[in-house]
Amino acid sequence: MKQDPNSEEGAAERRHFIQLEIDADLKEGRYSQVQTRFPPEPNGYPHIGHAKAICADFGLAKEYGGICNLRFDDTNPSAEEDKFVLAIKEDIQWLGFDWGENLYFASDFFEQLYGFAQHLIRTGFAYVDHQDLETIRATRGNRSRPKDPGQDSPYRERSVEENLELFAAMRNGDFEEGECVLRAKIDMGAANHLLRDPVLYRIQKAVHHRTGDAWKIYPTYDMAHGQCDALENVSHSLCSLEFENHRPLYEWLLDHLPMEHKPRQIEFARLNISYTVLSKRFLKQLVEQGLVDGWDDPRLPTLRGMRRRGYTPQSIRNFCSRIGLARTLSTVELGWLEDELRKDLNPVALRRMAVLDPIKVVIENLPEGESIVCQAINNPEDENAGTRELNLRREIWIEREDFREEANRKFFRLKTDGHVRLRYGYVIHCHGVVKDEDGQIIELRCTYNPETGDGKTPEGMKKVKGIIHWVSAEDSVPATVHLYDTLFTTPNPMQDSDGKDFVERLNPEALVVKENCQLERALGDAKAGQHFQFERTGYFVLDPNHDGSNGMVFNRAVSLRDNRPKAK
RNA sequence: UACCCCAUGGUGUAAUUGGCAACACAACUGGUUUUGGUCCAGUCAUUCCAGGUUCGAGUCCUGGUGGGGUAACCA
Numbered sequence: 001m002k003q004d005p006n007s008e009e010g011a012a013e014r015r016h017f018i019q020l021e022i023d024a025d026l027k028e029g030r031y032s033q034v035q036t037r038f039p040p041e042p043n044g045y046p047h048i049g050h051a052k053a054i055c056a057d058f059g060l061a062k063e064y065g066g067i068c069n070l071r072f073d074d075t076n077p078s079a080e081e082d083k084f085v086l087a088i089k090e091d092i093q094w095l096g097f098d099w100g101e102n103l104y105f106a107s108d109f110f111e112q113l114y115g116f117a118q119h120l121i122r123t124g125f126a127y128v129d130h131q132d133l134e135t136i137r138a139t140r141g142n143r144s145r146p147k148d149p150g151q152d153s154p155y156r157e158r159s160v161e162e163n164l165e166l167f168a169a170m171r172n173g174d175f176e177e178g179e180c181v182l183r184a185k186i187d188m189g190a191a192n193h194l195l196r197d198p199v200l201y202r203i204q205k206a207v208h209h210r211t212g213d214a215w216k217i218y219p220t221y222d223m224a225h226g227q228c229d230a231l232e233n234v235s236h237s238l239c240s241l242e243f244e245n246h247r248p249l250y251e252w253l254l255d256h257l258p259m260e261h262k263p264r265q266i267e268f269a270r271l272n273i274s275y276t277v278l279s280k281r282f283l284k285q286l287v288e289q290g291l292v293d294g295w296d297d298p299r300l301p302t303l304r305g306m307r308r309r310g311y312t313p314q315s316i317r318n319f320c321s322r323i324g325l326a327r328t329l330s331t332v333e334l335g336w337l338e339d340e341l342r343k344d345l346n347p348v349a350l351r352r353m354a355v356l357d358p359i360k361v362v363i364e365n366l367p368e369g370e371s372i373v374c375q376a377i378n379n380p381e382d383e384n385a386g387t388r389e390l391n392l393r394r395e396i397w398i399e400r401e402d403f404r405e406e407a408n409r410k411f412f413r414l415k416t417d418g419h420v421r422l423r424y425g426y427v428i429h430c431h432g433v434v435k436d437e438d439g440q441i442i443e444l445r446c447t448y449n450p451e452t453g454d455g456k457t458p459e460g461m462k463k464v465k466g467i468i469h470w471v472s473a474e475d476s477v478p479a480t481v482h483l484y485d486t487l488f489t490t491p492n493p494m495q496d497s498d499g500k501d502f503v504e505r506l507n508p509e510a511l512v513v514k515e516n517c518q519l520e521r522a523l524g525d526a527k528a529g530q531h532f533q534f535e536r537t538g539y540f541v542l543d544p545n546h547d548g549s550n551g552m553v554f555n556r557a558v559s560l561r562d563n564r565p566k567a568k
Numbered sequence: 569u570a571c572c573c574c575a576u577g578g579u580g581u582a583a584u585u586g587g588c589a590a591c592a593c594a595a596c597u598g599g600u601u602u603u604g605g606u607c608c609a610g611u612c613a614u615u616c617c618a619g620g621u622u623c624g625a626g627u628c629c630u631g632g633u634g635g636g637g638u639a640a641c642c643a
Binding site for chain 1: 569570571572573574575578579580581582591592593594601602603604605606607635636637638639640641642643
């Protein structure tokens, strides 16, 4: 068996910068084992961008024989909900990763984090500030003159006792939201503005999805994240590049707190994919404005959307391994995702015939009531998949686009007075076209050549190049098929600077519904989530959201690669 | 504007840490094929620019240019 150097198994050869850093840390004894964590905030549904992080966090832990925790970063109760905790867990498991016993919530650490804050106050590194939000922002630095130092808060030099008392009062609910915050006392002149006395705790009286109203104050990201990492014994805390300038603060807090264990933050570039958006904000907009049918719409790059569309966990993992991990901003071609799915499905998906846009063909020399049994191969990539029988009958369906009254040489399917082979069947000849009053073709009159079974070309006959799929009318199962295309019409919908809203770049043909499809009989007992290759049209999955009460609905996960030259 | 980060083919990543620019995808050409699929073979870059160090620079240094992130009581 040939090994793909980009597959999960073969990836050992090429090491990305994080692997090299971990190698060095292990070699120099900075850490004795690798411990990572995936830290989502439960405020939305994961998408393919999260899959990159999940694969990195869980994948690296596995590779080094370590552990990866799942930690919910639930420090902002007004944004978070329990349903997202469930959804995130579900998606991670679907992707094929398992946190086992290692499930944490930042909210589990609230008491300890409170103690850390008291420690900072006692050591003179934190104070309660009564200035309002605008004042704090303004005094941290002038945006047009960022080099000027900020101004100290008038409350900056309060006594330890007073700060301790006020902080306890904050916790107790004695203050209203916005009345005061706890700030770190670092350096109001720091070049990195994040170090200009950042806010550590703020008052929020919202109900937390796990701790209810037990807390009136909540730690900020900076106060919570690194400390949770440390408490969980995380060695390598991976995050995206936007947290880069939080790293000095991450380290400052760890250095000023009584911690023996110091995790290390390493940032990598987040994922961009052409023709789609990977930003929670914009995805949310599409869902809320009803521009797509919910978070699991197969057009969306959400994990639940992709799952419903027919993407496999393996294909997504292979994709993540193929794109690698780096600090360079990049946009991956959407085609890679499709490619990985085809690669995953091609060896295993059973072949079936399905006519998506049917046109009737009458085979005149095949009498009514008679049928010819044809042996069809279930999967040419897998002998063990066996064969099935198809009945060729007088009336069959073929694809409307497989017939042209006139066409150039590059079109080698059926033409008037031309020949084409029915897959696993016989060569037919078209000698008549029946149209309705509007000129629409409603039927083709053909004859079949009995000498052409089993792919044979009789002596003296020109070999027929075109082969098309078909379904016998009497045996067919009607169905609806959803065809998907890119969500947007341009590769960088968010970056185009033509002044238009990205919504205007939505692709109206991202979903095309085909309602009168005719499937071969074997598809009648397809199970939800089962993948098929419809010959010549793509890979399809039975939509799990349709129970079959209104007929079957198949989603096209991805088309077959299409190399056809443009035929006229 | 300030701080930080990044720059290798159409795309994404490599380059034994200073030693013949590699892999995959796409594209193009051909071959095989009862799927215009799969599979097979071939073609496709003087590493953003300018200097410098060196026998030797994609890699190190200096200066540009371009792109990105941040400047929240979100994460």
